[in-house]
Amino acid sequence: MHGRSRALPIAVRWWSTLCLGLAISGVAGAQILEISAAQISGAGWTAQHPRVMLTTSAQGDQLSLAAGVVQAGKRKLWRRVRLQCEFGTAQGWACRQGHLAVDGSPWGALHGDGQVQLRRVGGRGQAMLALRGAQFGSTRVQVQSTAAGQWHLTGAGSLPVAGLVHAFTLLPATWQTSGQARWQVRAQGASWAKARQMAFELQGSQLQFSSPDGLQAAQGVALQLQGDGVYTGQWQGTARMRWTQGGVLWSPWYWTAPAAAVRVQTRWQQTAKAWQLDQGSIRWPGLGQGGFALYRPTRGGVLRWQIRDMDVAMAPLYANWIKPLAPPGGLAAQLQASGQVHFSVAGEGGLSTLKWELRNAAISSPRGHLAVTGVNSRGAWSRTGKTSDAVLLWQSAELYHIPAGPLHVELALDPQGFQLQQPFTLALLGGELHFRHLAARWAGPRSGFSMSGDLQGVSMAQLTKIMHWPPFSGTVSATIPELQYHAGDITTSGALSAQVFGGEVRVGDLHIENFLGVLPLLRANVEIAGLRLKPLTDAFHFGYISGVLNGDVKNLTLLNWSPEAFQAQFHTVPVHGMSQKISYAAVQSLTRLGGGNGISGFFQGMFLRMFKTFAYAHLGMGVHLQDGVAELSGVGTEDSGFVILQGQGLPRVDIVGYNRRVDWDELLARLKTAMHSGAQVGTGE
Amino acid sequence: MTKQGWLKTQGWRSVLVLGLLMALSACVTVNIYFPAAAAQKLADQVVGEVYKAAAKGALQAPVAPAVSAPAPTAPARSAAPATDSLSMASPYHAATYLLATGFSAISGTAEAAANLDASSPGVQSARAQVEALATQMHPYFVSGAVGYTANGQVTIHDAAAVSLPQRAPLNGLVGSYNQALSNLYQQIADANGHPEWAGQIQQTFAQAWINKAPAGYWYQSPSGQWQKK
Numbered sequence: 001m002h003g004r005s006r007a008l009p010i011a012v013r014w015w016s017t018l019c020l021g022l023a024i025s026g027v028a029g030a031q032i033l034e035i036s037a038a039q040i041s042g043a044g045w046t047a048q049h050p051r052v053m054l055t056t057s058a059q060g061d062q063l064s065l066a067a068g069v070v071q072a073g074k075r076k077l078w079r080r081v082r083l084q085c086e087f088g089t090a091q092g093w094a095c096r097q098g099h100l101a102v103d104g105s106p107w108g109a110l111h112g113d114g115q116v117q118l119r120r121v122g123g124r125g126q127a128m129l130a131l132r133g134a135q136f137g138s139t140r141v142q143v144q145s146t147a148a149g150q151w152h153l154t155g156a157g158s159l160p161v162a163g164l165v166h167a168f169t170l171l172p173a174t175w176q177t178s179g180q181a182r183w184q185v186r187a188q189g190a191s192w193a194k195a196r197q198m199a200f201e202l203q204g205s206q207l208q209f210s211s212p213d214g215l216q217a218a219q220g221v222a223l224q225l226q227g228d229g230v231y232t233g234q235w236q237g238t239a240r241m242r243w244t245q246g247g248v249l250w251s252p253w254y255w256t257a258p259a260a261a262v263r264v265q266t267r268w269q270q271t272a273k274a275w276q277l278d279q280g281s282i283r284w285p286g287l288g289q290g291g292f293a294l295y296r297p298t299r300g301g302v303l304r305w306q307i308r309d310m311d312v313a314m315a316p317l318y319a320n321w322i323k324p325l326a327p328p329g330g331l332a333a334q335l336q337a338s339g340q341v342h343f344s345v346a347g348e349g350g351l352s353t354l355k356w357e358l359r360n361a362a363i364s365s366p367r368g369h370l371a372v373t374g375v376n377s378r379g380a381w382s383r384t385g386k387t388s389d390a391v392l393l394w395q396s397a398e399l400y401h402i403p404a405g406p407l408h409v410e411l412a413l414d415p416q417g418f419q420l421q422q423p424f425t426l427a428l429l430g431g432e433l434h435f436r437h438l439a440a441r442w443a444g445p446r447s448g449f450s451m452s453g454d455l456q457g458v459s460m461a462q463l464t465k466i467m468h469w470p471p472f473s474g475t476v477s478a479t480i481p482e483l484q485y486h487a488g489d490i491t492t493s494g495a496l497s498a499q500v501f502g503g504e505v506r507v508g509d510l511h512i513e514n515f516l517g518v519l520p521l522l523r524a525n526v527e528i529a530g531l532r533l534k535p536l537t538d539a540f541h542f543g544y545i546s547g548v549l550n551g552d553v554k555n556l557t558l559l560n561w562s563p564e565a566f567q568a569q570f571h572t573v574p575v576h577g578m579s580q581k582i583s584y585a586a587v588q589s590l591t592r593l594g595g596g597n598g599i600s601g602f603f604q605g606m607f608l609r610m611f612k613t614f615a616y617a618h619l620g621m622g623v624h625l626q627d628g629v630a631e632l633s634g635v636g637t638e639d640s641g642f643v644i645l646q647g648q649g650l651p652r653v654d655i656v657g658y659n660r661r662v663d664w665d666e667l668l669a670r671l672k673t674a675m676h677s678g679a680q681v682g683t684g685e
Numbered sequence: 686m687t688k689q690g691w692l693k694t695q696g697w698r699s700v701l702v703l704g705l706l707m708a709l710s711a712c713v714t715v716n717i718y719f720p721a722a723a724a725q726k727l728a729d730q731v732v733g734e735v736y737k738a739a740a741k742g743a744l745q746a747p748v749a750p751a752v753s754a755p756a757p758t759a760p761a762r763s764a765a766p767a768t769d770s771l772s773m774a775s776p777y778h779a780a781t782y783l784l785a786t787g788f789s790a791i792s793g794t795a796e797a798a799a800n801l802d803a804s805s806p807g808v809q810s811a812r813a814q815v816e817a818l819a820t821q822m823h824p825y826f827v828s829g830a831v832g833y834t835a836n837g838q839v840t841i842h843d844a845a846a847v848s849l850p851q852r853a854p855l856n857g858l859v860g861s862y863n864q865a866l867s868n869l870y871q872q873i874a875d876a877n878g879h880p881e882w883a884g885q886i887q888q889t890f891a892q893a894w895i896n897k898a899p900a901g902y903w904y905q906s907p908s909g910q911w912q913k914k
Contacts, residue, residue, distance in 0.1 A: 210845070213841065213844060214841075214843070214844030214845040214852065215841075215844055215852065215855070215856055217845075217849055217852070218849075219849055247849050247850070248849075249849040249850075249852055249853055251852065251853055251855065251856050252853050252854055252856060252857050253853060254849055254850050254852070254853035256850075324853060324854065324857075327857060327860075327861050328818065328821060328854060328857055328858045328861045329814065329817055329818055329821070329861055329865075513807075513810060514810060514814065517814070519809065519810045519813035519814070520810075521806055521807065521810040557806045558806075559806040559809055559810060564806040564809075565806065627804055
């Protein structure tokens, strides 16, 4: 027995033996050799309380090995390990029909059968291990060594990935994982203590994982991982990955493997300070390709990453990577994009830098609320850097089917947002929209866009046609105060003022909720001052009225751009040098608007037709819309009616309405009828 | 002071104290109670229409309901007696009549305010948003991936009940739907001039979402236990 024990090859370097016990005993014709230690350690591993027992008898030799805890680095790999086998020495040393039992491991409790063979041929040592178990699949490892201690290892096997994932803490312990992996490994070293080269290949199939809430999951994933490395004072090498099948959910993102494999390859390096991936490249068929790098400190610290020179198609980038971040139901969630983008992006505990060049892109929403074509842009942004430049161009754009002309705008980007470098002008409906100020903030309570500017010469005919409003001629000019867009809402800090028909329309307290969303809601107060009635009535074909109109619309509420409620009142004001006259046709129109059927009396009508116009003292009307019912009022009361027109001089025409409450749709129909049937009357003015 | 004079003074004091007590009691009883019955009726109507729209998968502009139901108002201890005002000739009766009339006028205002109106544009817009999102949420309710909580919101019940592609927008959708629901409750409260009712309206809707939920929908009991309709 002693001779055998001396012949044992030194398979590992036992450098720490706290307590070594050696016992030889004989029981009933059998001899037992037992060796035990408090702890033995090798390069990167430790076994506590190891015990080797060799029993020889007439029936054969039995070898049993046991250990309390086997650690790899700081990780407890196995707990309560027992190996028992038939020990033979016919061709080297062999441990056949062995049974391995491990009470605790990343795979759970392990039970397996296999054999170990150790041979010495011509000064070379050879070890072969074959194991098969339900938890760890099959494993076959062969090691050859020289007398000088150089060794070469090959291994292959298959195993369930659940244990592998848990063993290397690839995912949190509470996540469910399943799937199979086939592996191959080759390694060699100059001494038993140190490996110098290695190569591995891992093929996973039907891989699945799921977080407890199911919002991070994968199904049916097939991927191949290959790598190699060499030790020259530190480990470094290359790694390649191919993803060929399955889908991965990382809420709110979901990606499926394209028909052609997604390929990733990189150089890797492990130093005492960090894990590092460098010179990486990714090729995602249907999306694009580019480079990447990653730096992960081993002792805490922030992960640093970089994606370099990505060339990506905008359509899949927007649909699969950007749109999932948008709130459902909002505009961004409905948009579609096309074109190409070239970008580089880096992060360190959040996005750090971004550099982009967008080429020939387009954006559109399914319902036609927004469409922009011929978009080109380039620029750079840094979270911590100074202000940088960006430029945005488009060929054409449409907002709510309102077309806008080409755009060329230069922006100054800072860490919190952007602002205009120079004012710019956009062609709009035959006129211009001049942007004095345009800015954006990415985050915080004031995040969103803000702008101010002027509107010049915009064609009302085109605008009213597009918006399906009553036809309107002439042009409009307006001043837009600070207008802000935040989370789908638009507000103004001042009043929009527009010059129309020689007067001024001021829109104050403007607030649009759910802009570009479902049923936008607009609230505003409108003031009208000095409106010339002649061009106004000309535009509406209402009949001729001269004079100056003032008024206001309070608490105007538009739901989905249709009036829902307001309190409006309009009345003429005498202006020196401005006549106040009304034509017969306009009288007819006003009469219809007030609920009458026009001037019905034969003689009355015939008499009035003899005059082109009539002078008036007051003209005005009030409308209070609520719950689909309009309550009408005038410039005064007479009997139980309300006076819409109070004539002056001879012949004098008064219009008095008596139906104060009218259905809103009915009032709109009357207005439409009045505008279409009102004949134009020449007045010589 | 003579006994008669003392009695007269005490009498006036009593009348004054009585008047003050009546005035104080009148002030105390002018409360506007949450119109639970009207809220329930409104919730049932809105919830029914949202479920219908979600099932149809078609978004339509909602028809504004204006629900008016008798509301539990202040106790009627100060209600005006049904008497002929012409017979109330004495100063005492006149004062009583004026007090009662004044109080009933205040009470009348309280009762009028207790009706729930959901016709405001804000409510309509909020409903439209809820219906639009409910259409997107429908398959998740049917599959059991999401369910209603006991406080009128929704939460994820079993994400694994739907496929991975369907699961991707689920979390964001639940968040947006909860925002839309909260906005709806607040808009109804605002439209009725009582922003502070939002919480009670939410609780009323919570019951309606569960009571009117189609078979197969999941919901949480107040203790947090999941149950299936």
